[in-house]
Amino acid sequence: GFVSSWLSATKYAPGDLATDFDLSALRQLSVTAWEYRDLSVVSITPVDGSDFVNVVVAANIKELSVTDSDDTSTTSWPRRYFQVAIAVNGDTVRAVGLPAQISAPVQGETTSLVYKQTIGSSDPSAETVSAFLGAYLAGSGDLSRYSAPDTSFVAISPAPYVMVNVEEMRSDLTPTESPSDGDTLKVLATVSLLSPLDQQVTSTYTLTLTARASRWEVSAIDLAPQAVSDKGSTTPTPTPSGNGN
Known part of the structure; x- marks a missing residue:
C-alpha cells in the first residue's frame, strides 16, 4: 500500500513511491528506511461533498529513546497512525498528497450486543x-x-x-x-x-x-455482531454465503 511504500522509500531506493508520487516535489528522502510491522487499515471515511476518501492506517514503528541521565538508548515499537487522502474516480483510486501522522483515534463507547x-x-x-x-x-x-x-x-x-x-x-x-x-x-x-x-x-x-x-x-x-438498539438492528445485512478463497 501507499503508506508502506512511503515508510520504505529511501533516497537511493524510492521503490513504489516513485510510481505513486512525483518525487521531484519532495524536498528529500531518508537515507535509511523506517522499520515497521503490523501495518493495518484503521478506518475508511468518505469526505462529504467530494470524491475523496480519508484512510487511516496504523503500524508499529521502530523508534529509539535516549535517556539524558546516562545517555543510554532503548528501542520500542509504538503504534503510530497516518492518514491519507484518496481520490476515487469510478473504479480507480489514487493517493493525493503524502501520508500525515496523526494522534490515535478516540475510542468509541462499548457497544451492547444481543447475545445474552x-x-x-x-x-x-x-x-x-x-x-x-x-x-x-x-x-x-x-x-x-x-x-x-x-x-x-x-x-x-x-x-x-x-x-x-x-x-x-x-x-x-x-x-x-x-x-x-x-x-x-x-x-x-x-x-x-x-x-x-x-x-x-x-x-x-x-x-x-x-x-x-x-x-x-x-x-x-454475519458481517458484524448484532447490536442492541431500541430502533432495531443497525448492523449490516448478513450474507447468505461465504467464500473461503
Whole structure:
C-alpha cells in the first residue's frame, strides 16, 4: 500500500513511491528506511461533498529513546497512525498528497450486543455451530450438511487449522428443543483454533441459524455482531454465503 511504500522509500531506493508520487516535489528522502510491522487499515471515511476518501492506517514503528541521565538508548515499537487522502474516480483510486501522522483515534463507547443467552455444548444449535466451523475452517466433514438451503458456503482451502474447538457460544434467544421451520437464532461463538504448526489463536464468529425439519442449520456468516438498539438492528445485512478463497 501507499503508506508502506512511503515508510520504505529511501533516497537511493524510492521503490513504489516513485510510481505513486512525483518525487521531484519532495524536498528529500531518508537515507535509511523506517522499520515497521503490523501495518493495518484503521478506518475508511468518505469526505462529504467530494470524491475523496480519508484512510487511516496504523503500524508499529521502530523508534529509539535516549535517556539524558546516562545517555543510554532503548528501542520500542509504538503504534503510530497516518492518514491519507484518496481520490476515487469510478473504479480507480489514487493517493493525493503524502501520508500525515496523526494522534490515535478516540475510542468509541462499548457497544451492547444481543447475545445474552449462554448455550451449552450439548445443545443442538451448539452442535451445528461446532460442526459447521470444523468443516469450514479445518475441512472436517461435509459443510453442506450444516448449511441451510440456498446458501453457497465454501470451506477455506487449504484448511488453515487442524483443530476447531468452540469455547463459548451465546445467542440472542434461548433455543427451543424442537424449533419450528423458519425460526432464527443469532449466535456469537468464541473458538480456539490450532494450526498445523501448533500455533494457537482465538477467534469469534457471528452466525445466523435457521430451523428446518426440527434442526438448526447455518443460514449466514454475519458481517458484524448484532447490536442492541431500541430502533432495531443497525448492523449490516448478513450474507447468505461465504467464500473461503
